[in-house]
Amino acid sequence: MTEQPVVDFWYEFSSPYSFLAAERIGPLAEARGVRLVWRPFLLGAVFKHNGLERSPNLAVPAKTRYMWRDVERRCERMGLPFRVPDAFPLNGLSASRVAVALPDEARPAFTRAVYRAAFCEGRDIAEPAVVEEALREAGVDFEPALAAAHTELVKHALRRQTDAAVAKGVFGAPTLVTPDGELFWGNDRLEEALDWALGTR
């Protein structure tokens, strides 16, 4: 192949494993020469579409406890501070709209800043101040971004993106989708997905 393979990175702002993936995926893709498209979507809407009342991770207390402990262990290995957000599950609607409104090149830095506020500092990303700070950290002029996020165009684009996730077979986050339509679910499948996209299975 001479063309650079493109992999879609589907993520949800309330998903701690999407947070971990957002921290890891940039350098992994760059090292392999894979181009990423960062695609925020509303996983809660996907759960509803699939007849689930909530995340399977929150349906069973033992599983929820395990999830936080597992995420904490991953953060320790990565040298990241970790805090369970008080407001969990998080309402990532505003952050998702802003992320959709941003140009592609600004989205990764904004996304990582939102995730760190949530899972390193335990803050509520539904607060406008948290989203504004994340925009500032990403070096984005925040007033136009917030204005765009409130337009019908952007609200509709986020709904369309969520529908597209369902159409691809996405049922959880993070999910990577390769050019041939293969799905790789979870922070544990990033390397495999990127290798698959390169055809080096």
Next chain:
Amino acid sequence: MTEQPVVDFWYEFSSPYSFLAAERIGPLAEARGVRLVWRPFLLGAVFKHNGLERSPNLAVPAKTRYMWRDVERRCERMGLPFRVPDAFPLNGLSASRVAVALPDEARPAFTRAVYRAAFCEGRDIAEPAVVEEALREAGVDFEPALAAAHTELVKHALRRQTDAAVAKGVFGAPTLVTPDGELFWGNDRLEEALDWALGTR
């Protein structure tokens, strides 16, 4: 530490990721000098205890499709044939009772033989002939093993083992539990769990 660390390997016969773990875990533990205790349990009973009607992997068709594709990819990488069993989810009650009835040293080979019948050949492990063949492959005298499996003692031991899994916080399979009580869920966490048991986090 001078003592050999002991890790509990909790598995369910209907779980394809437990099958993958059973294929991989022996050599991984041996290479690290970790002793394994193979602990079959009834995950369906744990689901019921947790208020779930069925495995979360079977509650959403997109997730079920993904699971089989993911297991197929793992089998390809491991050079194993793969078939989705017609009778899925499998009824592993008989196989679990036999596994509990066996001496510790015979359990791994029997377990792997049952899993291969299920996920490499697609056979129904509820069939007595499948369990008998697995006993033969494991080099176990099958009549006494089957007789023991039908005793109240063994039925009760399997129920107790399932209760013990719940008490440890086990909610899915496979799960490894280290001597300090840490849980590691999934075929993707085998290496990490064994390293943790060695204190080499």
